[in-house]
Amino acid sequence: MSETSYNLDNMIGGWFVGDFDPSVVKTDAFEVGVKSYKAGDRDARHYHKIAREITLVVSGRIRMLDREWGEGSLIVIEPGTVNAFEALTDATLTVVKIPSAKNDKYLVD
Template sequence: MEKYNLADMVKGWFVGNFEPTLYRTNDVEVGVKQYAEGEYEASHHHKIATEFTVIVTGEVEVNGKRYSAGDILKVPPGTSANFRTLTPVTTCVVKVPGAGNDKYVDPQ
């Protein structure tokens, strides 16, 4: 058994084709991400990957709709989403396939 710490990963990502990683693969990316209240990610989409986001704790607004702990969001390729935290939030995100360089910020 080996032990690692999420704090040593970049933005919570710990599986995927990046550094550091615990398992290097292009097949999937996995991260546990923590946000403070009021953080915002601009609208973006993926052309190849499907992204699954589990709201583990807290409450968020995505594309104007509220989601809370236990909700799972599936964002297929070509679907745009923005993200605003309404409370401190922890998410678990899985992106399939890993598809590096597959994040496209939408024009404002």
């Protein structure tokens, strides 16, 4: 049996499974990423037309969907739901998107 090793630092933006390169597993079925943020980091308001997004707050406190969330929170965002992100403290998230849909991020003014 062969063994292959990867490092998250070599992945783009923490995404390591999905329909992109590099990836540990290339698939269009879903995406998985581990995202680290510093307090004050933000993502612009956006939505996905195709993908459902599931976020697990591994550590820290964040604001999504106009609410504060802490460690252990699981947030499910359905396609078409507008969301913005802010790290209220240093935070680590695990994010799953179903499916892995290229170019499925639409910014909102």
